[in-house]
Structure formats: C-alpha cells, structure tokens
Amino acid sequence: MAELVTIPAKEYAFLRECVRVLYEDIHEQFRPEFVQRVRRARKHLREGKGVTLRTRKELRAYLASL
Numbered sequence: 001m002a003e004l005v006t007i008p009a010k011e012y013a014f015l016r017e018c019v020r021v022l023y024e025d026i027h028e029q030f031r032p033e034f035v036q037r038v039r040r041a042r043k044h045l046r047e048g049k050g051v052t053l054r055t056r057k058e059l060r061a062y063l064a065s066l
Helices: 010-023 032-046 056-065
Strands: none
Touching: 010 032
C-alpha cells in the first residue's frame, strides 16, 4: 500500500519539474554531465535501485547535488 506524505506546495511543484526533466529528452539546455547524471538516475530507477532519503534536509542536499 502506498504511503501518504505531505510536503509544501512549493516543494511539490519543484519535484514535478524534476520529473518533467527526467522523462523528457531535453539536452541543449543542460550541461553534458548533468544529462549523464539524469540518464544514470533514470536507469537506476528502472532497475529498482534508487536513493533512500529519510529527512527533508537529506532530500534538499541530494537535489542540490544534481
């Protein structure tokens, strides 16, 4: 069963934009290393791997590192 998580609307909008970037093939607007990291992250998600983040601070640090 899915778990319900509540986050601020601003963070939700940011995460939705991240999802849009992940699933659209937009290359010319981003540095090549960023595109490579996104492709690697997409591959890991398809394989069932991923990042486990326990706190909002960990989430922000992870998103900032992308």
